[in-house]
Amino acid sequence: MDCRETEKLLTLYIDGEISKADARELEGHVKQCRRCTALFEEAIEIKDLVRRIPMEKAPADLRRQIELQIAASGRRSQAFGVLRWSAAAAVLALAVYGGYAWFFPRTVVKPAPMAGPQPQMAAVETTAPSMASDVHPVSAVSNRMEKFSGSTLSRLRKRTLPPTVLENLIVEHVRPLPPEIQTPDTDSVARWYASKSGFYAPPPQLASWGGRMEGGRMSRFQDREAVQLFYNVNGKRVTVFMFRADMIEDIVKIDSIEQLEKTSEEEYVNATPGGRMVALFSHSGIGYSVITDADADVMRQTVRAIVSQTF
């Protein structure tokens, strides 16, 4: 080992990141070279100085504040979990009741008149809840539930992204990690992510209506590999995630413009309380999620641009 190699390996040596064989060679050289001995001692000294640098400790009030915030956050999430359970249970109960009431029409028992010639027995009338004018209050609820049966219920299930997924998408949109490729050239971006991920679908072309590609990065969606693309539309960001569509079981498939026109936006667009929109759908086997804080038109145009692509 010569001086040049020793100098190169010195950092690794003092950090304990060198193989035993290399360490022996390095030590052998250092012992017989004054220059490298000096370098070696200096390197050790600097490491030691940094190691002993005084580090500030977390102030007690900060520690307490964080502990309280985390505890409160834990309670909130638990409460949210209970709330979700309760909501799910309520919907289930109503749906079951609704189904029951629909298939087994309710028997309404009218009280017998207090006086008169009629026989002293209750009048029995059979009626379907949706038609009865004097139905029991619960039957009125089940009447409303009827509207949510069948296809509407399954549509609702599809369009509602789990809150954590929605939250993650928003975080990645609002505070994305830095792009790994930065160029307005969509072809360069496509070549870049194809080499990284094996996605050969072209990136959405938004230029015709003012959407400028800013770049992209390799990211994660539902813990799987995804391409994250950044666009700028009149100063507002549009983030597009591309991933394997089969990752999401009941993703809304929109494979053509005709299909897009027949599909209600509610099926694939989620609005967030913060005023953002998150679309989730698949096109030609690729899953897309579009997140924007621009207006609904931008979302529509982006989705249309994706769906009009053929590949």
Place this chain on the structure above:
Amino acid sequence: MSLWKKDRSKEFMALAAPVMDALYGTAMKLTRNEETARDLVQDSYLKAYKYFDTFEAGTNFKAWLFRIMTRLFYDEYNERKRGQEIFTPLDDVLSGTLADPDARSNAGERRLLAAEIQRALDQLPEDFRLPLILCDVHEFSYQEIADILECPIGTVMSRLFRARKRMKEILLNMNGTDEAQTPHAGQIIPF
């Protein structure tokens, strides 16, 4: 996904509380501002708790928390300080205006005061300072540092090498040990 979201705050804090001093100390070295360091640590904890479900049990929790803080720092806190003068111009360091003459011991001695080491560390760009602290103070391995900084291991090695080289130059200048090696003010030091 389970509908039931457990309160995992205790479990989280059992792992996270012992790391707080290390995280805060590093945040101070990065931001050099107490208020910003407090915000950075607090935000890091809240974010880490939010994503605690994604933490793989059995892996290095300390490194995971550091990665979250590093991301936050580069993504958000760097934005905040843009436009501010972060680093003292190197010329000032080299011309010795920062080295307090009263704080020095004999120039020939190699003993350095903690304040001087701190000052030298402060002169390093963040990209050098952080790997150095992670390696020398917190004793993370190169692989762990690469994971925290989300960069290749080769970059970690190169940054550490250059960081130490730069530290040496700054410290030598502060102590005025070797006139021949001390660059004159305004000279650009290659790194």
